[in-house]
Amino acid sequence: MSKPRPISGFPEWLPPQRMIEQRFLDKIKSVFEVYGYAPLETRAVEPLDQLLRKGETSKEVYVLRRLQEDSSASSPDDSLGLHFDLTVPFARYVLENSGKLNFPFRRYQIQKVWRGERPQEGRYREFVQCDIDVVDRDTLPAHYEAEMPLVIGDALGALPIPPVTIQVNNRKVCEGYYRGLGLGDPEAALRAVDKLDKIGPGRVATLLTETAGATDAQAKAVLALAEISSTDASFADSVRALGVSDPLLDEGLAELVQVVETAAAYAPGLCVADLKIARGLDYYTGTVYETQLAGFERFGSICSGGRYDNLATSGNERFPGVGISIGLTRVLGLLFGADKLAISREVPTCxxxxxxxxxxxxxxxxxxxxxxxxxxxxxxxxxxxxxxxxxxxxxxxxxxxxxxxxxxxxxxxxxxxxxxxxxxxxxxxxxxxxxxxxx
Known part of the structure; x- marks a missing residue:
């Protein structure tokens, strides 16, 4: 047997690093439970039609198949893939078990997920996510959207890591603003704005005209909204000063003000309203979150999520929810790579x-x-x-x-x-x- 080589994007920590990961997991679990979230674990695979129905994920899903299956015969495994996040499996779980759950249902879920994307520093193909979600039947009060940053602020604040800033926005603000501008495809505009940090405003403006049908003036107005950022509720006045009106925009602004003001009251400095935050997955419908780790901002968000009203829906049954997820492997990978974490001994033995x-x-x-x-x-x-x-x-x-x-x-x-x-x-x-x- 030749000497094995590591597979890119599938990290295997050394024992001291694994002990650090375990300490992080213990602390995160304890904070989640202090807030009343119950543990849950779902299967690793989901039907492909469920995995592919929300957002631009088709290129990232790992398909499940047997090595020696008969290619001429149909197999139930043909339609299965490894889950790329924990929100889609959770929504399926809620629909399947709605008769056994008490609502509002609060759960935390800590599992591995898989994404077939290009590995790079802080980004992996197999990694651990730490999720919390709240779902309710028919309607979900907006105050749960304000709770999410507080839980994450306590969880991450309890870890020996640099400070974090949670950036918040609301999809209703963006979509209402785009409708007020007269854009016919708000979702395409959201997907374009979501690439702002990666490709810059010039290329986003081009995307807006090519994929969302925006005029040059509309693209300029979209970018003007994305430039607004504030640690308090003054962002709402900045949005209104742009002169665009729509009922959905007003609704989103009110919800976002509640999130920012709640965070300011209980965790000053934790949250900032940043109206360029969009999130690439289509299932988000309200507040969205992204989290920056001080000193590592260039690597993107380490914790993200948002509100989803229609993901857990079947027939007349509807279970809106809101959730947020810590990318634990990303956090550890970045800090290990920068030699920012060490443990006092390489074994538990005292x-x-x-x-x-x-x-x-x-x-x-x-x-x-x-x-x-x-x-x-x-x-x-x-x-x-x-x-x-x-x-x-x-x-x-x-x-x-x-x-x-x-x-x-x-x-x-x-x-x-x-x-x-x-x-x-x-x-x-x-x-x-x-x-x-x-x-």
């Missing part, structure tokens, strides 16, 4: 029980068991080498303490060299040493 000879391994195992019962991560030395070698084994892994069985036993802090008598039934390490810490 104590290494030294071994004088193999005949005393059972006694060493008993000491380790006593410490583990008290929640102290412990392992026994792999070999009965000289104590100096066993200490170096601990040093290489960052294990802070070595336990020496004897009469009496003793524990040594190998960083300071301090050593003292110890009893496995009562000894405890300093709280800072019990588990690895993220630096």
């Amino acid at each position: 104590v290494l029980v030294a071994l004088s000879d193999e005949e005393h391994r059972r006694a060493a195992d008993d000491i380790a068991a006593a410490l583990r019962r008290r929640g102290i991560p412990t392992e026994v030395s792999p070999t009965a080498a000289k104590y100096g070698k066993q200490i170096r084994y601990a040093e290489r892994r960052g294990i802070p303490f070595v336990w020496f069985p004897g009469d009496p036993d003793s524990i040594k802090d190998i960083r300071s060299g301090d050593q003292a008598e110890a009893d496995p039934a009562t000894w405890s390490p300093p709280a800072a040493d019990l588990h690895p810490t993220i630096n």
Whole structure:
């Protein structure tokens, strides 16, 4: 077998990085649950007609098929693909289980997703998303749209990462404004504006004329809206000053004001109204969110989402929702790549029980068991080498303490060299040493 090579876009973290990821996951879960969101996990595959019906995703979906299937015979797997986000599967889940759920239904979902896009720094083909959503039957009050940034602000604020800014907009503002301008294809205009940061205003203006049927004057007016940004509700006055009117525009402005003012009251500086934010997926109908990580803005949003009114709809049943998703793998990849995250040791172990000879391994195992019962991560030395070698084994892994069985036993802090008598039934390490810490 030749030496294996990594597959681009499918990250495999080393154990210290994986421990950091686990700490992040634990903190994110705890914040989600503090806000009353219940855990959920959906299957990895969905019918292709569901995956492809909303937004420009057809080039990104991985299709599921068996290696040796008969190409001449139809197979149920022909119509299945790996999910590219967690919102579409969640909407399907709600429709299938609506009779068993209590509404409004609040859930968090932390799973891997797959997208067949070009891998680059901070962008992967397999990655972990951390989602929260609220859905209700028939109608969903707008105050849930104001809650989303607060949850994410607390979750990301609890992590050892640079500060974040959540950019918010409302699709109704954009669509109402475009209708007021007389544009016939607001969705095409939204898709063009969504590329503003990537291709710049000149090329977006060209796209608006080519795909949305805009005149030069209309394209200029669209870009004028996209330039408006504010940390308070003054953005609404700036929009009205453009002289465009439409009932949907007024509705969107009122909803966006509520989001911005709520965020300002509970988390000052967290949110900014940025009217160039559009989001590329077609299923969004109200507030939309994107999140910038300080110092890493050029890599795009690390957390995004929005309101969707028609995604979970079947016949007369309608379950509008709003959600937001942290791209955890993107966050970690960017920070690992910039050497911004490290952990105090590469193993969970706090104590290494030294071994004088193999005949005393059972006694060493008993000491380790006593410490583990008290929640102290412990392992026994792999070999009965000289104590100096066993200490170096601990040093290489960052294990802070070595336990020496004897009469009496003793524990040594190998960083300071301090050593003292110890009893496995009562000894405890300093709280800072019990588990690895993220630096």
